[in-house]
Amino acid sequence: MAIHSTAIVDPKAQLDSSVEVGAYSIIGPNVRIDAGTKIGPHVVVEGHTTIGKDNQFFQFSSIGAAPQDKKYAGEPTLLEIGDRNVVREFCTFNLGTVQDGGVTRVGSDNWIMAYVHIAHDCHVGNRTIFANNAALAGHVHIGDWVILGGFSNVHQFCKIGAHAMVGMSTSLTQDVPPFVILNGNPAAAHGINIEGLKRRGFSREQISAIRQAYKTLYKSGLTLDEAKAALDQEIAQVSADVAQHLQLMRSFLDTSTRGIVR
The missing domain is CATH 2.160.10.10 (Hexapeptide repeat proteins)
Structure with a gap:
């Protein structure tokens, strides 16, 4: 030695x-x-x-x-x-x-x-x-490929899903679903981590489906329960290699205990 x-x-x-x-x-x-x-x-x-x-x-x-x-x-x-x-x-x-x-x-x-x-x-x-x-x-539980910006802080018992990205100086008090980019105080979602997914080899079809899932969850005006049901329908309509990523987001919603940033 x-x-x-x-x-x-x-x-x-x-x-x-x-x-x-x-x-x-x-x-x-x-x-x-x-x-x-x-x-x-x-x-x-x-x-x-x-x-x-x-x-x-x-x-x-x-x-x-x-x-x-x-x-x-x-x-x-x-x-x-x-x-x-x-x-x-x-x-x-x-x-x-x-x-x-x-x-x-x-x-x-x-x-x-x-x-x-x-x-x-x-x-x-x-x-x-x-x-x-x-x-x-x-x-705190942090998924694979997550990026935390400088001076970001995560509250006790929060979860951040895989491939999410948290901007600089963000304070998190709720969970962050997979793939989501967020920033600010209070923290707010700003789309999905498209550039990161491209670098990791996600296909155009996979990224398009993840983007649609984000819109369902954040832009549709649906309640969380309604959004979960809509995501179930989206998962049923795509190929297996796409569905696995949507299921990652869908399953995360069921395991969240602090509620998601939304």
């Missing part, structure tokens, strides 16, 4: 032989780090934290610290991080709490910029981008 002489790595920590640990970093006893991961200088990794392969943590981040929750009483809760994530300077990822599932989870291939906070019991998917100072309160 390439461990700097000034780093402090607890003998009980489990680090693959290829892991790098920079100057003055601290690795706690219940930490496991897989192959190819690089821990930069002045990083603290503690708690029951598991980190996968080929991640890169830049300087001054705090990973696996106790949750910022007054109910936390030192229970051995978890932080799980996947593979190939880039975590920039001054980020804070906290452990879970027993009041929820006991685990904070970050997936793979995420691009996490400086000063991002991921609070207790959050679940972050894969291939997301969090710009500087984005912050998740506790129990």
Whole structure:
């Protein structure tokens, strides 16, 4: 292992032989780090934290610290991080709490910029981008490919669906369906993430159907229940490769507990 002489790595920590640990970093006893991961200088990794392969943590981040929750009483809760994530300077990822599932989870291939906070019991998917100072309160769920603009804030228990995009300095207090772009205070929807979908290989037919679903949900004047029924009809009328994406939006509406931004 390439461990700097000034780093402090607890003998009980489990680090693959290829892991790098920079100057003055601290690795706690219940930490496991897989192959190819690089821990930069002045990083603290503690708690029951598991980190996968080929991640890169830049300087001054705090990973696996106790949750910022007054109910936390030192229970051995978890932080799980996947593979190939880039975590920039001054980020804070906290452990879970027993009041929820006991685990904070970050997936793979995420691009996490400086000063991002991921609070207790959050679940972050894969291939997301969090710009500087984005912050998740506790129990937030973020789908795959989501983009959070700088200084955006997400309220406790909110959900953001896959491929959604949240603009800079937006404060979210309700859920965001998949594919939707929104911005402002209060947050308001402004269409679907067409450019992002094109970059990810969505066909013209798929994007057209998603755009129509957005119009049904946001522009038709229907109540939410009426919009759900209309979406069911739209799903029944399209091919399977299109229907899977409309179903993603439709299912999200049934799982929303805080109501959607609408």
